[in-house]
Amino acid sequence: MEIKEYKTKHLEQIMDIENRSFKCPYDRRIFQSYTGSPLFLVGLENEIVLGYAMGTRSGVIVSIAVDPNHRRKGIGEELMDKLFEKMKVQRMTLTVRTSNKGAYQFYKKLGFKPRKKIPDYYENGEDALFMSKDK
Numbered sequence: 664m665e666i667k668e669y670k671t672k673h674l675e676q677i678m679d680i681e682n683r684s685f686k687c688p689y690d691r692r693i694f695q696s697y698t699g700s701p702l703f704l705v706g707l708e709n710e711i712v713l714g715y716a717m718g719t720r721s722g723v724i725v726s727i728a729v730d731p732n733h734r735r736k737g738i739g740e741e742l743m744d745k746l747f748e749k750m751k752v753q754r755m756t757l758t759v760r761t762s763n764k765g766a767y768q769f770y771k772k773l774g775f776k777p778r779k780k781i782p783d784y785y786e787n788g789e790d791a792l793f794m795s796k797d798k
């Protein structure tokens with residue numbers, strides 16, 4: 664798999680993965696607003712998008728998703744490793760839904776530690792778990 668920076672030509676494939684990955688998917692405008700960011704990465708195999716990861720310069724992981732047909736093959740880990748490498752920060756942070764056990768296990772495996780629960784964080788009233796990892 665090749666990891667490249669996001670380009671507009673990847674948007675439709677990303678939206679497809681997004682819609683199959685989340686109950687409340689991001690609107691395409693969120694992805695469009697990260698156009699040109701060196702911290703919006705896509706994993707590609709023959710120009711097919713297998714997953715994406717995006718973050719901010721301040722070390723926040725904004726989102727990550729891998730095509731449901733290609734999970735548990737190390738793609739998510741590879742995308743996160745590349746993102747970490749490109750972020751020039753000492754600490755990376757993220758929030759995850761408390762119901763998203765798979766993502767929680769994934770982040771734990773990557774070395775993130777749960778720091779605090781944030782009640783009523785999401786629009787449906789669900790709690791978030793704030794996690795962080797020091798480089």
Ligand SMILES: CC(C)(COP(=O)(O)OP(=O)(O)OC[C@H]1O[C@@H](n2cnc3c(N)ncnc32)[C@H](O)[C@@H]1OP(=O)(O)O)[C@@H](O)C(=O)NCCC(=O)NCCS
Pocket residue numbers: 684685726727728729730733734735736737738739740741758759760763764765766768769770772
């Ligand atoms: C979370 C996600 C990005 C992981 O991507 P992935 O490519 O499947 O992850 P990897 O194959 O790199 O997993 C690395 C390790 O993380 C852990 N892990 C990953 N997914 C897991 C799951 N569903 N349950 C338990 N552990 C998991 C495992 O230890 C795994 O290693 P192993 O397969 O050798 O056991 C993917 O499941 C996904 O897109 N989920 C839906 C979107 C989402 O919830 N994103 C996070 C939003 S906060």
